[in-house]
Amino acid sequence: MALLEVTNLGIAFGGLQAVSQLDMKIEKGHLYGLIGPNGAGKTTVFNMLTGVYKPTEGDIILDGKNITGKSPEKICKAGIARTFQNIRLFDKLTVLDNVKAGLHNQIEYGAITGVLRLPSYFRKEKAMDERAMELLKIFHLEQEAHLPASSLPYGKQRKLEIARALATNPKLLLLDEPAAGMNPHETEELMETVRFVKEHFKIAILLIEHDMNFVMGICEHITVLDYGRVIASGTGDQVRNNPKVIAAYLGGD
Amino acid sequence: MKKLCDRFTGLNKNTKRDLANYLIVVVAFVIMQIAVSGGFLSNSLQGLLVPICAYVVMAISLTLIVGILGELSLGHGAFMSIGAFSGVLCTIATEQSIPSDGMRLFLGFVVGTVMAALLGLLIGIPVLRLKGDYLAIVTLAFGEIVKNVMNVLYVGMDANGIRAAIDDEAKLNLAEDGQVIISGAMGVASGRKIATFAIGIVLILVSLFVVQNLVRSRTGRAIMAIRDNRIAAQAMGLNVTKYKLIAFTISAALAGAAGVLYGHNYSAFQASKFDYNMSIQILLFVVLGGMSSFRGAMISATILTILPEMLRGMKDYRMLIYAVVLIVIMIFNQSPKMIQWREATLQKLPKIPFLSKDTAKGGK
Ligand SMILES: Nc1ncnc2c1ncn2[C@@H]1O[C@H](COP(=O)(O)OP(=O)(O)OP(=O)(O)O)[C@@H](O)[C@H]1O
Ligand SMILES: [Mg+2]
Numbered sequence: 001m002a003l004l005e006v007t008n009l010g011i012a013f014g015g016l017q018a019v020s021q022l023d024m025k026i027e028k029g030h031l032y033g034l035i036g037p038n039g040a041g042k043t044t045v046f047n048m049l050t051g052v053y054k055p056t057e058g059d060i061i062l063d064g065k066n067i068t069g070k071s072p073e074k075i076c077k078a079g080i081a082r083t084f085q086n087i088r089l090f091d092k093l094t095v096l097d098n099v100k101a102g103l104h105n106q107i108e109y110g111a112i113t114g115v116l117r118l119p120s121y122f123r124k125e126k127a128m129d130e131r132a133m134e135l136l137k138i139f140h141l142e143q144e145a146h147l148p149a150s151s152l153p154y155g156k157q158r159k160l161e162i163a164r165a166l167a168t169n170p171k172l173l174l175l176d177e178p179a180a181g182m183n184p185h186e187t188e189e190l191m192e193t194v195r196f197v198k199e200h201f202k203i204a205i206l207l208i209e210h211d212m213n214f215v216m217g218i219c220e221h222i223t224v225l226d227y228g229r230v231i232a233s234g235t236g237d238q239v240r241n242n243p244k245v246i247a248a249y250l251g252g253d
Numbered sequence: 254m255k256k257l258c259d260r261f262t263g264l265n266k267n268t269k270r271d272l273a274n275y276l277i278v279v280v281a282f283v284i285m286q287i288a289v290s291g292g293f294l295s296n297s298l299q300g301l302l303v304p305i306c307a308y309v310v311m312a313i314s315l316t317l318i319v320g321i322l323g324e325l326s327l328g329h330g331a332f333m334s335i336g337a338f339s340g341v342l343c344t345i346a347t348e349q350s351i352p353s354d355g356m357r358l359f360l361g362f363v364v365g366t367v368m369a370a371l372l373g374l375l376i377g378i379p380v381l382r383l384k385g386d387y388l389a390i391v392t393l394a395f396g397e398i399v400k401n402v403m404n405v406l407y408v409g410m411d412a413n414g415i416r417a418a419i420d421d422e423a424k425l426n427l428a429e430d431g432q433v434i435i436s437g438a439m440g441v442a443s444g445r446k447i448a449t450f451a452i453g454i455v456l457i458l459v460s461l462f463v464v465q466n467l468v469r470s471r472t473g474r475a476i477m478a479i480r481d482n483r484i485a486a487q488a489m490g491l492n493v494t495k496y497k498l499i500a501f502t503i504s505a506a507l508a509g510a511a512g513v514l515y516g517h518n519y520s521a522f523q524a525s526k527f528d529y530n531m532s533i534q535i536l537l538f539v540v541l542g543g544m545s546s547f548r549g550a551m552i553s554a555t556i557l558t559i560l561p562e563m564l565r566g567m568k569d570y571r572m573l574i575y576a577v578v579l580i581v582i583m584i585f586n587q588s589p590k591m592i593q594w595r596e597a598t599l600q601k602l603p604k605i606p607f608l609s610k611d612t613a614k615g616g617k
Contacts (some may be wrong), residue, residue, distance in 0.1 A: 050488060076490035090481035101478040105490045114470025116295055168490055183317055
C-alpha cells in the first residue's frame with residue numbers, strides 16, 4: 001500500500017476551482033516533484049495535504065488513515081511536515097529553539113515540570129538539544145545555533161525550515177520551492193542534502209520547484225499541474241517531452 | 254566567593270540574565286530596608302513599597318501576555334480586582350478560625366490566585382479565538398464588566414456562613430451578629446493591613462521564578478513560537494489554543510496574587526480602583542520596559558509608581574514632567590541608537606558578571 005493516496009481531490013474558492021480531480025500516489029522512501037506554471041495550484045495542494053485548507057471534494061489517505069479535512073496540528077502528528085513558499089520561521093527564537101519547537105511532540109514534558117525544573121526537565125532538554133544539533137549539522141547550521149532565526153541569510157532560513165520540519169519526525173516531507181532565492185552553488189548543495197535526508201531518514205519527499213534542473217535532477221516521479229488539473233505525470237524524461245507540458249510552459253496564459 | 258563567581262561566568266547567558274533579575278530584586282530590597290531603618294524614606298514613599306511590589310508583579314504578569322504570547326490585553330486590572338477581593342474576603346472570613354495572620358494571608362494568596370486563574374481560564378476560552386484589535390476590545394470590555402459587577406456585589410458573613418447578594422445590602426439577610434465584608438461600590442471597608450514589603454518582595458521573586466522558568470521550557474517555547482508564526486506553529490503540531498490558554502491563565506493567576514498583596518495593604522479599597530486607567534497604566538509599564546523584558550517591566554513599574562510621588566511638590570508641572578519622563582524612557586528602551594550606546598557603555602564597564610554585555614540587555 002502506498003504511503004499517501006490522494007483521490008479526486010479538489011477545492012474551490014468561491015467561484016474559482018483552484019484544484020480539481022487530483023489523483024496522486026506516494027510510496028515510502030521516494031522523491032516526488034510537483035511542478036506547473038505560476039498559479040497552477042501547487043501550493044494549494046500542499047495546503048490541503050497539511051490541513052490549512054479543507055478540500056471541497058476527494059480523500060487524502062496517509063498510511064491507511066483518512067486525514068481529509070483534519071487540523072494542521074493533527075496532520076503533523078499523523079506524519080506530514082512541510083516548509084513554506086514564503087518562509088515562516090519563528091523569527092525571534094534562536095535557530096536552535098526553532099528546531100526544538102519542531103521537536104515539541106517528540107520529546108515531551110509538562111508545564112509544571114518546566115517551571116519547577118524537575119529532574120526530567122534537564123534530561124529532556126538535553127535530549128532535545130542533542131537531537132536538534134544533529135539536525136542542524138545536516139544543514140551546516142550548527143555555528144548559527146544561538147542566533148535569532150531572522151538574522152540568517154535567506155538560503156539558510158530555507159534550510160532551517162527543512163531542519164525544523166524534520167524535527168517533527170515525519171513520514172512525508174513537503175517542500176515548497178526549497179531552492180527559491182538560492183544561487184546555483186547553494187542549489188547544488190541543497191540537492192545533495194535533500195537526497196541525503198531521503199536516504200538517512202527513510203522518508204518520502206514531495207517537492208514543488210521552479211528550478212527544472214533541480215526537479216529533473218532528483219525527482220523519481222513528477223506530476224505536472226496546470227489550472228488545477230494534472231496534465232502529465234511520470235519520470236523526468238516522460239514529462240519533459242510531453243506536448244501538453246511544453247504547451248503549458250511555453251503557451252503562457 | 255571566587256569559585257562562585259567562576260561558576261556564574263560559566264553559565265549560559267539566558268541563565269545569567271535570569272539570575273541577575275533575582276539579584277536585582279534582592280539588592281533593591283536590602284537597599285530599601287537600610288533606607289527605611291535609617292529614616293531616609295519619607296512616610297509617603299514608605300507607604301508605596303507594597304503597592305510598588307504589586308505593580309511590579311502586575312507588570313511581570315502582563316509581559317507574559319503582551320511580550321511572550323504577543324496578544325494585547327486591556328483588562329488586566331480585572332484579575333487584580335478578583336484577587337484583591339477574594340483574598341481579602343478569605344482573610345477576614347477566617348479571622349475567628351485561624352488566629353495566625355501569616356497563615357491567613359497565605360490562604361488568602363492561594364484563594365485569590367486560584368480565583369483569578371479560574372476567571373482567566375473561563376474568559377480565555379472564548380476570548381482567545383479573537384486576534385489583535387478584537388481581543389484588545391473584548392478584554393477592555395471584560396475589565397469594565399468585572400468592575401461593574403464588583404460595584405454592586407455585597408458579601409457578608411454571620412454564624413450561618415458566607416452570603417452574597419447583588420444590588421442591596423439588605424438582601425444578605427444577615428443575623429444580628431453578622432458582618433458585611435464587601436459592600437458594593439464602597440468595597441472593602443474593614444480590611445486588614447497585614448501585607449509587608451518583605452512579603453511583596455517574595456511575591457516578586459516567586460513570579461519571576463514562574464515566568465522565567467516557563468519561558469525557558471518546552472511550554473514557553475511553544476507560546477513564543479505561536480507568537481512568532483501561528484501558521485507555522487500549527488504545522489509543527491502545536492496546539493495553539495492550549496498554549497494561549499496556559500499563558501493567559503498563568504498571567505491571570507499572577508495578577509490575582511498581585512491583587513491579594515495590594516488588597517492587604519489598605520484598610521479600605523473599592524472596585525473602581527481596578528478600572529481601565531489601572532489596566533492601561535500596567536500596559537504602559539510593559540511597553541516602556543521593552544515589551545518582552547521582565548527586567549524592563551519591573552524597572553519601569555517602579556520608576557513610574559514612585560515618580561508622581563516625588564513630583565508632588567511641583568504641582569502644575571507634575572504631569573508635564575511625568576510625560577517627559579515617559580518619552581525619555583521610551584527612547585532609552587526602544588531607539589536602536591540608544592540600545593547601541595547602552596551596549597557600548599556597558600562593555601567599557603569593569604566586568605561585573607551580571608552587568609556584562611550579555612545580561613544587561615534585558616529581553617532584547
Ligand atoms: N485562500 C485563497 N483564496 C482564494 N484563492 C486562492 C486562495 N489560495 C490560492 N488561491 C488561488 O488558487 C490558485 C492557485 O494558487 P497557488 O498558490 O496554489 O499556486 P501555485 O501553483 O503555488 O503558484 P506559484 O508557483 O506562483 O507559487 C491561484 O489562482 C490563487 O489565486
Ligand atoms: Mg506556490
